[in-house]
Amino acid sequence: MFAVVFFVMAYFNLKLTLMLIPMFPVLALFGWVFVKVTSPMFVKVRKIAAEIPGFLTEQLNGIGVLQAFSREADASAKMEALNQKRFKADISVELYTVVFFLSIVFLHPAATAAVFHYGGRMVLDGKMTVGVILLFVMYLGNLFDPIFRFSEHLSIIQRSFSAGHRIAKILELRPALTEPAQPHYLSSVRESIDFRNVWMRYKEESGWVLKDVSFTLPRGKSLAILGETGGGKTTVTSLLFRFYDFQKGHIEIDGTDIRKLSLGSLRAAIGLVQQDIYLFPGTVMENLKLMDASIPDSRVHDAIRLMGIEAFFKKHPLDKVVKEKGANLSIGEKQVISLARAMVLDQEVLVLDEATSNMDPHTERLITTAIKNLLKHKTVIIIAHRLSTVRNADRVMMISGGEVKELGTHDELLAKDGLYAKYNRLQSGEGE
Ligand SMILES: Nc1ncnc2c1ncn2[C@@H]1O[C@H](COP(=O)(O)OP(=O)(O)OP(=O)(O)O)[C@@H](O)[C@H]1O
Ligand SMILES: [Mg+2]
Structure with a gap:
């Protein structure tokens, strides 16, 4: 034109x-x-x-x-x-x-x-x-x-x-962590999770956050991680999920380096129960199944029974509607639901970040029971804050300044009369 x-x-x-x-x-x-x-x-x-x-x-x-x-x-x-x-x-x-x-x-x-x-x-x-x-x-x-x-x-x-x-x-933007070229697929943890001489820092220029961390968690056992704030507890668990990569050492599942595993299969095999609990708007039942309708109701009932928390779900029936972000539930109640959810979902290995908040004796007992039974049925790493939880774990790892200071059973560490014994005395109110 x-x-x-x-x-x-x-x-x-x-x-x-x-x-x-x-x-x-x-x-x-x-x-x-x-x-x-x-x-x-x-x-x-x-x-x-x-x-x-x-x-x-x-x-x-x-x-x-x-x-x-x-x-x-x-x-x-x-x-x-x-x-x-x-x-x-x-x-x-x-x-x-x-x-x-x-x-x-x-x-x-x-x-x-x-x-x-x-x-x-x-x-x-x-x-x-x-x-x-x-x-x-x-x-x-x-x-x-x-x-x-x-x-x-x-x-x-x-x-x-x-x-x-x-x-x-x-x-x-490219993800900092990438899938290996020929990934191995992890369906379940058959033998153990092993950390061997792991060193990690978040940035090249900053100091080591984990220094030479080693431990073995056999299948079906539980490990409680204890230590001061900023000591490196969450970092240990983040490495297992490969949220970050470490610089030195090895992390292996059944002898395979986790860097060789497909990220999806690794994260699907290990469950994470965080302190910051997220509940979806929907019924308690839907939340326990994490919106997966293919999970039969019987699995939910079995999980509640195995955890010994039937009384809680009588008070909060499974058809109770949870509001957005669980606004109509207390923090303790949300914790019980999230623990039960961990039991319902078919993940054999769990990482739990236990909440520090003070609870009334009734909720405390309920959560202790739930965690105790969870520890019995799953392979668990738990960042523990309460003595009752630590006692129920098979082994305890004291971590401070990124270093493993003590590692052993509750009784072994008490007998050692070191950091853990001191922590125990402080928590049970005996003071120093
Ligand atoms: N994403 C990050 N980037 C940089 N530094 C980090 C990051 N996350 C944690 N850190 C640092 O690493 C150290 C260990 O942190 P980590 O979260 O593992 O401690 P923690 O033992 O879990 O503490 P808390 O008991 O308070 O949860 C801290 O000094 C922290 O400041
Ligand atoms: Mg932490």
């Missing part, structure tokens, strides 16, 4: 058509400047636009803390500041868009005036008819029509590019 219009104009008057040619580099220059100047601005707008829902999500998740510390006004002020930032970024990019569009709009009457000016002279000199001027004016309208539409869409294209730029950045 563009070319045809141009061709017809040139056919009627080549000189006048050539006079209009400089208009195009000017148009291209406007477009180039607009794209150059506004590209980073559009990216900035996108970034700020993403900050707002991120901030809102954080504040809504922590609304309880904000209310408890009367920080609602602070949160509102921060939200207001973010909105202002977004507004300013938006306004400046819109201003550039309007200036660009107006400059294109202005070019049309300027070109029409040029046609009248030079064309008029040609008519007066008898080199052209008035009809050709009218044809030029009409055709200029046709020429500018697609230019207007393109410039209107240019800012939309710019916006899409900035969004695409951000998406591409996310797509470019």
